[in-house]
Amino acid sequence: MDSTPRVTQRLILPRLILPRVVLQGMVLPVALLAVSLAAAQTQQEKRFSCGPKPTVSVVNEYGPIAVHPGTGNQVIVRYVLHSDKVEVDTNQGGDQTGDRITVESHRLQGATGETAQVDYEVLVPAGAVVFIHSNSGTLSAEHLTGDVSVEGAATPVDLRGMSDGHIRVRTLSGNILLADIRQVHVVANTIGGDITMRNVDGPMVEVSSNNGKIHYDGDFGGMGSYKLNSHSGDIDASIPATASFDVTATSVKGQVDNDFPLQPKSHSITIPEKGHSFVGVAGRAASSVFLHTFSGKIRLKQR
Amino acid sequence: MLSCEQFEELLPEVVDGGAWNADQQTHAHGCAKCSSLVEDLREIAQEAPELAGMHEPSPRVWEELRKSLVAEGIIRPQPKPGRLMDFFFSPRWRPALVPLGAMVALIIIFVAYKSDSRPGHAAVNTPTVDSPKVAALDDDDMQLLDEISSRTPALRATFEDNLRNANAYIQDAKDTVAKSPDNDAAQEDLMHAYNEKAMVYEMAISHSSH
Numbered sequence: 001m002d003s004t005p006r007v008t009q010r011l012i013l014p015r016l017i018l019p020r021v022v023l024q025g026m027v028l029p030v031a032l033l034a035v036s037l038a039a040a041q042t043q044q045e046k047r048f049s050c051g052p053k054p055t056v057s058v059v060n061e062y063g064p065i066a067v068h069p070g071t072g073n074q075v076i077v078r079y080v081l082h083s084d085k086v087e088v089d090t091n092q093g094g095d096q097t098g099d100r101i102t103v104e105s106h107r108l109q110g111a112t113g114e115t116a117q118v119d120y121e122v123l124v125p126a127g128a129v130v131f132i133h134s135n136s137g138t139l140s141a142e143h144l145t146g147d148v149s150v151e152g153a154a155t156p157v158d159l160r161g162m163s164d165g166h167i168r169v170r171t172l173s174g175n176i177l178l179a180d181i182r183q184v185h186v187v188a189n190t191i192g193g194d195i196t197m198r199n200v201d202g203p204m205v206e207v208s209s210n211n212g213k214i215h216y217d218g219d220f221g222g223m224g225s226y227k228l229n230s231h232s233g234d235i236d237a238s239i240p241a242t243a244s245f246d247v248t249a250t251s252v253k254g255q256v257d258n259d260f261p262l263q264p265k266s267h268s269i270t271i272p273e274k275g276h277s278f279v280g281v282a283g284r285a286a287s288s289v290f291l292h293t294f295s296g297k298i299r300l301k302q303r
Numbered sequence: 304m305l306s307c308e309q310f311e312e313l314l315p316e317v318v319d320g321g322a323w324n325a326d327q328q329t330h331a332h333g334c335a336k337c338s339s340l341v342e343d344l345r346e347i348a349q350e351a352p353e354l355a356g357m358h359e360p361s362p363r364v365w366e367e368l369r370k371s372l373v374a375e376g377i378i379r380p381q382p383k384p385g386r387l388m389d390f391f392f393s394p395r396w397r398p399a400l401v402p403l404g405a406m407v408a409l410i411i412i413f414v415a416y417k418s419d420s421r422p423g424h425a426a427v428n429t430p431t432v433d434s435p436k437v438a439a440l441d442d443d444d445m446q447l448l449d450e451i452s453s454r455t456p457a458l459r460a461t462f463e464d465n466l467r468n469a470n471a472y473i474q475d476a477k478d479t480v481a482k483s484p485d486n487d488a489a490q491e492d493l494m495h496a497y498n499e500k501a502m503v504y505e506m507a508i509s510h511s512s513h
Binding site for chain 2: 061113133135151153154170172173189191192208210211229231232250252253292294295
């Protein structure tokens, strides 16, 4: 016998049953929507045989591009079209110096940002020169060994585990993450995005952001030249005690703050201005570091 | 002798064609501000009948206008009867309110602009050097933005924001170089700032070419 009082049944049961009914009622439309979306999306794959170190260019108007290392002398491009309002053109050309593969999305009449979206995954051979561009969706690449150029408007950029070659990144407001990048020339510029670098070193590392923050977490290694510049964004560097570099930090209108044990520099063209700049040396000054901002704050700290 | 406030309270009667009393006449002759106000009001009174022929908005519009002015702090919530604002809000003057409102708005903007541009002026919420300035766009920038929006309207705002940021950097660097021409850091800033703007342009051109 049900011992639940009648009033409780009247109050509680509808609360338990109603959500189930509503949920069950929602399952079917959601499933149908998912099926129709999946039907609208088209997945395709194209393979290009090529010589060593091909040039691969992928230009996408909307949607992410992810580039990974492949095997052999082959470029594989997998992509998902989000509707029939967008198409993908591919082309392979080249001469005796090498192959050039271009992939480009074209939105068709009546396409919107959503329907014109194409999601790319690209596999490239070792040493490939890669250019990727998109206005939305993350642009990412990992473990590549050739030159890489990445460009996006509000697009986040995520580059990891790269070695050799040159990296160039440009965004308007997309954040830039560079991680585990060794012995690579790096040039990264953004206007409104933040730049985060973790374990990045190379003979030349130059990054700038207008009003985004710049964060460097590494050892300024590789006997390189490091230039971190901003307009109003803060610059923050976290360095191990074993690092070897000389540093010049200047903020024209903002403040500088150093808690890294630096030695005085014997010769410097910058005359330190208390609170606005500092110079100094750590270890044997293997690398040179310039931190400069117009009105942001600079902080150098020991990790 | 009447104060300016007392004089203003009696203004509606005077401008409506009422007779001056001795105190009013004395005040009007001795106070340039009030006599000028009377002249202006009389001029408006003469023009008002012509404006009355125009389509008059519904009473709700006037009520909303009154509420907006109260909210802006331009008039008090419950003005006393017979005060200057009641005079303006009387049905007779309503047709003149729109051009008058526009004039008042222009004056407020002008005064605000003048006070902002005064050296050493520090208003509430004045941006500090730490917060990026909102910089103006020049003709080239506008042309570039028009080009962007003709191709991809959704990107216009992104490009516009970033052009403004680049321009703000240029302006900051220019100001500093003007103050300290020998400041190498400021020179370098100016170069960086122009490079940033060049980058925005290059990206826009690259976008168009794709």
